[in-house]
Amino acid sequence: MKRTATLRAAVAAVLLVAGLGAAHAGTANAAPSLREAEASVSVSPGLLDAMRRDLGLTASQAEERLHAEQAAMRTEKAARTAAGKAYGxxxxxxSSGRLVVALTDRAKAPEVRALGADTRLVRHSAAALDRAKSRxxxxxxxxxxxGWHVDPxxxxxQITVVRGERTDPAVRAFVDRARRDAPVSVTQTAEAPRTYAAGTVGGDPYYTGNVRCSIGFSVHGGFVTAGHCGRAGAAVRGWDGSAMGTFQGSSFPGDDYAYVSIHSGWWTVPVVLGWGTIPDRLVKGSAEAPVGTSVCRSGSTTHWHCGTVLAKNETVNYSQGAVYQMTKTSVCAEGGDSGGSFISGDQAQGVTSGGWGNCSTGGETWFQPVNEILARYGLTLHTA
Known part of the structure; x- marks a missing residue:
């Protein structure tokens, strides 16, 4: 039996008894009220320390931001509905601690503001920009x-080009082609994106073949992780080399997600490891965090790091092929972190796919949104 599995179960029980892990009523994806959302944010000193280190915040600023982000998550869904076709x-x-909603119709602004959001008048709707990105x-x-994504x-x-390749004729031709169909902005990145799988090394990993990756989130019957870590039918071994489970489904490129079923003798808990940086985090749902909110990542190589959500629905152009509908973050990662957990507060966000840079000099990382994985395989997130 995996020692850390026992530890996670014990930690979860302690947190539940302490009142930090009151179970959600209803489904895992149910949206809490604002008061419930604020009450559900369990703020530990370790989490505040990580946000201070990675986001440059004081402890009080980090706590205030967590509460504001919970409110923004709730507001975003209602604002999208209120804006209708004018949603941009x-x-x-x-800086303001508020959600900003872009609108193509000024008449929709009062209704959206009444929900607690700020508004900005824009020319192009989100639907029009999404169609341009799809092309x-x-x-x-x-x-x-x-890669490329819609920047609201x-x-x-927004098209991101590798700095050393920006004058390459093929790159310039791609950007020129994009500008025929849509308003385009171009930004640069230091390196090309790569996946974060790694060879067999120590730590608290899972293995398939000679590849080490990280567990994403527990679901009933197993866990979700990155698709590039293994193909359907591949056997999975635990940290000690013992049989752990089997890849039941996997997709990469195009997507980067997978579902691993676990064998008897292993069990799942609604916990994301804090690796001693912070106490282990309970998972209470999977409400999607807006662009600009803080997000933290747990992985078997670099452990716990935080940053912000930079973009959604980005197409990432890996050397193995493009992957669509990814979320871009300022969180660092390294080899072996692939498949690991991205979480905002107590809400599961996605599994680590790849990125550039490292946790010594910085970088950017993409994750595959967890709700898409759950829907694809008909899974239920294990929540506290």
Whole structure:
């Protein structure tokens, strides 16, 4: 039996008894009220320390931000409905602690503001920008193009190019082609994205073949992780080399997600490891965090790190092929962190896919949203 599994179960029980893990009523994806959301944010000193280290916040600023982000999660869904066809996207603004909603119709602003959001008038709707991005998804991108996504604050499709490849004729041709169909902005990145699988090393991993990856989130019957870590039918071993489970489904590229069923003798708990940096985190649901909110990642190589959500629905152009509908973050990661957990407060966000850089000099990382994985395989998130 895996020693850390026993530890996680014990930690979960302690947190539940302490009142930090009151179970959600209803489904795992049910949206709490604002008062419930604020009450449900269990703020530990370790979490505040991680946010201070990675986001440059004081402990009080980090706590205030967590509560504001919970409110923004609730507001975003209602604001999208109120805006209707005029919806131009939304993002969390840390300086004000409020959600900003872009609108193509000024008449919708009062209704959206009444929900507690700020508004900004823009030219292009989110639907129009999504269609423009979809047209780019049908193209083959050169290696010097790192990815592309809709940027709601810029009201454009943002294309990210590798700095050393920005003058490459193929890169320039791709950008010029994109500008024929949509408003385009171009930004640069230091390196091309890569996946974060790694060879067999120590730690608290799972293994398939000679690849080490990290568990994402517990679901009833197993766990979800990154698709590039293994193919359907591949056997999974635990940290001690003993048989742990089997990949039941996997998709990469195109997507980057997988479902692993576990054998008897192993069990799941609704916990994300804090690796001693913070106490282990209970998972209470999977409400999607808006752009601009803080998010933290747990992985078997670099353990616990935090940052912010930079973009959603980004197409990432890995050397193995493009992966769609990814979420981009400022969180660092390294080899072996693939498949690990991205969590905002107590809400599961996604599993680590890849990125560039490292946790010594910094970088950016993408995750596959967890709700898409749950829907794809008909899974139920294990929640506290």
């Amino acid at each position: 996207g939304s993002w969390f603004e840390p 780019l998804d049908s193209l083959s991108a050169p290696k010097g193009v790192a 604050a810029a009201n454009s499709v």
